[in-house]
Each structure stands twice: as structure tokens, then as C-alpha cells.
Amino acid sequence: MALSYVLEPAVSGFNFENSTRNIVLENGSEEGKIKAPKPMKTGTTIAGVVYKDGVVLGADTRATSDEVVADKMCAKIHYIAPNIYCCGAGTAADTEKTTDMLSSNLTIFSMNSGRNPRVVMAVNILQDMLFRYRGMIGAHLILGGVDCTGSHLYTVGPYGSIDKVPYLAMGSGKLPAMGILEDRFKGNMDLEEAKALVSDAIHAGIMSDLGSGNNIDLCVITKEGVDYIRPHRESIYNYKRQAKYKYKPGTTPVLTKTVNQLELELVHETVQMMETAGSS
Amino acid sequence: MDSHHSYSQVKGVSTGVSNLFIKSYVSSKTINKLIQVHDRIFCCIAGSLADAQAVTKMAKFQLSFHSIQMESPPLVKAAASIMRELCYNNKEELQAGFITAGWDRKKGPQIYVVSLGGMLLSQPFTIGGSGSTYIYGYVDAKFKPDMSLEEAIQFSTNALALAMGRDNVSGGVVHLVVITEAEVKHVVVPGNKLPKFHDE
Numbered sequence: 001m002a003l004s005y006v007l008e009p010a011v012s013g014f015n016f017e018n019s020t021r022n023i024v025l026e027n028g029s030e031e032g033k034i035k036a037p038k039p040m041k042t043g044t045t046i047a048g049v050v051y052k053d054g055v056v057l058g059a060d061t062r063a064t065s066d067e068v069v070a071d072k073m074c075a076k077i078h079y080i081a082p083n084i085y086c087c088g089a090g091t092a093a094d095t096e097k098t099t100d101m102l103s104s105n106l107t108i109f110s111m112n113s114g115r116n117p118r119v120v121m122a123v124n125i126l127q128d129m130l131f132r133y134r135g136m137i138g139a140h141l142i143l144g145g146v147d148c149t150g151s152h153l154y155t156v157g158p159y160g161s162i163d164k165v166p167y168l169a170m171g172s173g174k175l176p177a178m179g180i181l182e183d184r185f186k187g188n189m190d191l192e193e194a195k196a197l198v199s200d201a202i203h204a205g206i207m208s209d210l211g212s213g214n215n216i217d218l219c220v221i222t223k224e225g226v227d228y229i230r231p232h233r234e235s236i237y238n239y240k241r242q243a244k245y246k247y248k249p250g251t252t253p254v255l256t257k258t259v260n261q262l263e264l265e266l267v268h269e270t271v272q273m274m275e276t277a278g279s280s
Numbered sequence: 281m282d283s284h285h286s287y288s289q290v291k292g293v294s295t296g297v298s299n300l301f302i303k304s305y306v307s308s309k310t311i312n313k314l315i316q317v318h319d320r321i322f323c324c325i326a327g328s329l330a331d332a333q334a335v336t337k338m339a340k341f342q343l344s345f346h347s348i349q350m351e352s353p354p355l356v357k358a359a360a361s362i363m364r365e366l367c368y369n370n371k372e373e374l375q376a377g378f379i380t381a382g383w384d385r386k387k388g389p390q391i392y393v394v395s396l397g398g399m400l401l402s403q404p405f406t407i408g409g410s411g412s413t414y415i416y417g418y419v420d421a422k423f424k425p426d427m428s429l430e431e432a433i434q435f436s437t438n439a440l441a442l443a444m445g446r447d448n449v450s451g452g453v454v455h456l457v458v459i460t461e462a463e464v465k466h467v468v469v470p471g472n473k474l475p476k477f478h479d480e
Binding site: 127130131134135157159160161162163165175 | 305307308311328329330331333334337373
């Protein structure tokens with residue numbers, strides 16, 4: 001086949017080495033059972049719309065770690081190729097790495113074949129990879145782009161299902177966002193209408209979902225190029241730090257100081273001669 | 281569901297897809313569950329969308345390789361066999377059933393059903409999926425061998441409309457594909473143009 005992969009060729013079958021390792025670690029020691037760390041999931045609202053001249057993708061910028069906002073300005077619209085961008089919802093690391101790998105593979109492909117990658121090719125590679133991992137990679141993606149065959153918007157599910165659609169929302173805030181899209185979507189909108197629609201859909205997700213928030217990023221992809229608007233709309237709740245939080249050395253008083261000498265006993269001593277080159 | 285008559289075939293499929301995570305959410309109202317695996321061979325899918333798409337992709341590749349090696353269009357039975365091998369050998373991991381139908385030069389129009397565990401059966405007409413339980417009576421009573429094209433389309437549309445009326449997870453739009461020796465025609469019937477029955 002004409003695909004080139006950088007790191008290793010796609011092996012057939014499923015690779016669950018890490019899952020077995022995790023199980024061994026968790027059940028291993030008697031005293032301290034090691035718990036696998038919980039992956040950071042970003043509650044998210046992402047949306048995409050196909051309009052007259054191309055595709056508009058939108059996303060919020062909040063990354064949460066349970067109840068705390070871990071990142072207020074997280075970038076959820078990932079670069080895949082000059083004409084293809086991907087919004088990711090689900091486990092943050094999975095969406096990040098999956099899109100990185102896809103982007104690297106497509107760059108190698110376009111260097112090898114001298115062609116610009118097509119959106120449908122990106123979708124097929126993603127589908128193959130996510131199906132192979134049986135839903136273990138928690139990546140819910142919206143892929144959009146413009147290529148020689150036109151403008152396309154695809155959804156890729158974590159189990160490897162794909163669907164080609166004219167408008168779409170995903171993430172924990174997708175229900176309110178879909179409401180806005182279903183109400184106002186029309187075929188062949190012009191640019192300002194499409195941007196307003198996506199922006200309002202993300203805004204609905206931000207207002208109605210705790211996991212989404214902060215600013216709205218937009219990415220407009222056309223035949224001519226890409227306009228990555230970050231941020232398109234900023235949150236009105238902008239917190240400025242009230243004071244400096246660095247402490248001067250000497251702020252904390254030292255009450256007592258004890259020095260314990262460690263008694264070390266020389267047990268064994270070996271000397272190994274290094275083979276330096278004969279003729280120096 | 282499928283019906284076949286003297287020279288061609290009508291396959292019909294209704295199109296709701298529900299989301300794995302929010303069980304009551306319809307992910308797509310217009311998804312096309314009729315996947316083309318070769319020029320005159322289509323597969324209707326049921327079950328997990330990801331599994332079905334993966335199997336049909338693999339089958340499409342193997343079938344096109346087979347037809348290049350044989351230097352002739354593949355038999356419908358060959359397509360169905362490929363699907364059956366994939367479903368049977370991976371039955372623990374997969375959850376998808378198929379209706380493979382098409383036209384070939386040797387036996388004309390044929391329908392094969394490949395079920396969840398990998399059973400392969402040839403039938404004059406067949407139905408499948410969650411909504412099929414509601415229309416067994418209807419199709420058994422109304423099917424006639426050697427229907428004309430219009431009758432077959434009407435039969436399929438009626439059956440699908442009845443199933444969609446009773447099954448909560450079926451719905452949306454009806455996709456029909458008419459496969460003949462000469463051509464393949466894709467007909468889409470939106471929900472509001474479907475025939476109405478007394479179940480409303």
C-alpha cells in the first residue's frame with residue numbers, strides 16, 4: 001500500500017502490553033497497592049459546520065481535572081495538515097497524541113507522494129488505529145478540512161466509527177450545542193453566519209455544561225488557507241492576580257537545627273582498569 | 281431488510297444510530313447503513329457501527345483483491361463468505377450482523393444473511409436488526425416471489441415504515457438501493473414521505 005509510517009508499521013491485532021502491566025502493578029505488592037493514575041478528561045464543547053467556502057471548527061478552552069480547572073487556555077483544535085484541523089474531546093492525552101501521530105504520518109506521506117493529504121485519508125488512518133485499540137483510546141474527534149474534492153466534516157468515535165456530516169457537536173457540552181446547531185443550521189451559509197453559529201453553539205455548551213468554559217477558539221478552513229482565531233470570544237470573567245505570591249528568603253523563621261552524621265562502612269572495593277587505546 | 285425479485289434487488293435500511301455513551305441519544309438521523317463492497321454488491325449493517333465499518337472495510341479490500349486475481353467481478357456468495365469468515369473467526373470481539381446482497385453473472389440477484397456469530401444463509405428475502413422483530417408477520421404474509429420493481433420497492437418501504445413506527449431505536453430516513461445488472465440506484469425516502477399506517 002502507498003502509506004508510510006514513521007515509527008513502526010501498523011502491526012495486526014491488539015497490543016495490550018500496558019494494560020497487563022497496569023494490572024500486574026495494581027495487584028502486585030501486598031502492603032501498598034499501586035493505583036493507576038486517573039487520566040485527565042477535558043469536559044469539552046467542540047463543534048463544526050460546513051459552509052459555502054469551507055469548514056468552521058470551534059472549541060472552548062477549559063481543561064478540568066475533577067473539580068479544578070487545570071488549564072484556562074487549552075488549545076483543543078489541533079493541526080493535522082495545512083488544510084486539515086481536528087477538534088478533540090475525551091481524554092486529553094489521547095486526543096493530543098493521536099492527532100500528533102496522524103499529523104506526522106500525513107506529513108511523511110505528502111513528502112513521499114508529492115500530494116496534499118485528503119481529509120478522507122486522515123479519517124481512514126484514525127479509524128484503523130482507534131478500532132485496533134477497541135475503545136481504549138478515549139478520543140472523540142471532529143475532523144474538518146478542505147481538499148481538492150471539496151470541504152468535508154467527519155466525526156470519529158473512540159471505537160472507530162466514522163460519519164460524514166454537515167454540522168456536528170461533541171463533548172460533554174454537545175447537547176446544548178446541538179440544540180443551537182439543529183435550530184439555525186442551513187446549507188451554504190456565508191462566513192459571518194457560519195462563524196456566529198459555531199460561536200453561539202460553543203457558548204451554549206459553555207453556559208450549560210460545567211466541564212466547558214472560558215474562551216471560544218475558532219478555526220476557519222478554506223481553499224485559500226486557514227484562519228485560526230484564538231481566542232474568538234473571551235470570557236468576561238478575566239481574573240488578574242491580586243498580588244505577588246513569591247516569598248522572600250528568610251520569611252520562614254528557623255526554630256531548631258540538628259545534624260545527623262550517617263555512619264558508612266566500606267564493605268567492598270574494586271578497581272577496574274580502563275582499556276585506553278594502545279597507541280596514544 | 282431485503283427482497284429480491286426476478287432481475288434485480290431492493291435493499292432497504294432505516295437510519296437511526298444511537299450513541300454508545302448516552303444510551304438514549306440519537307447520534308445521527310441520516311446515517312447510511314448500506315455500504316458498497318463492490319460494483320454490484322452491497323452490505324446492510326446492524327449492530328455496533330465501529331465493528332461493522334471495520335469488517336466491511338476489510339471485506340471491501342479482500343473482495344477487490346480477489347476480483348483482481350480472478351480477473352472478473354466477484355460472486356455475491358464470495359462477498360458473503362468473506363464477511364462470514366471475518367465474523368466467525370472474531371466472534372468474541374465483534375458485535376455486528378450483515379445482509380449481503382447483489383447481482384452476479386452466475387446466479388443473478390441473491391441475498392445472503394451473515395448473522396452475529398458467523399452463520400451464512402441464502403434467502404429470497406430477509407429482515408434484520410432490532411426493528412425486524414416487529415415485521416416478521418408482515419413480510420411473511422406480504423412477500424410474493426417474482427415481484428416487479430415497483431412492488432418490491434413498495435414492499436420494502438412499507439415494511440421499514442412499520443418497523444420504524446414501532447421500534448424506538450429505528451427511525452430517521454429510509455435508504456433503498458436497487459441493484460440490477462445494468463446499474464445501481466440509491467433512493468432516499470425521508471421520514472415524512474413514508475406511508476402512514478394505523479400505528480400512529
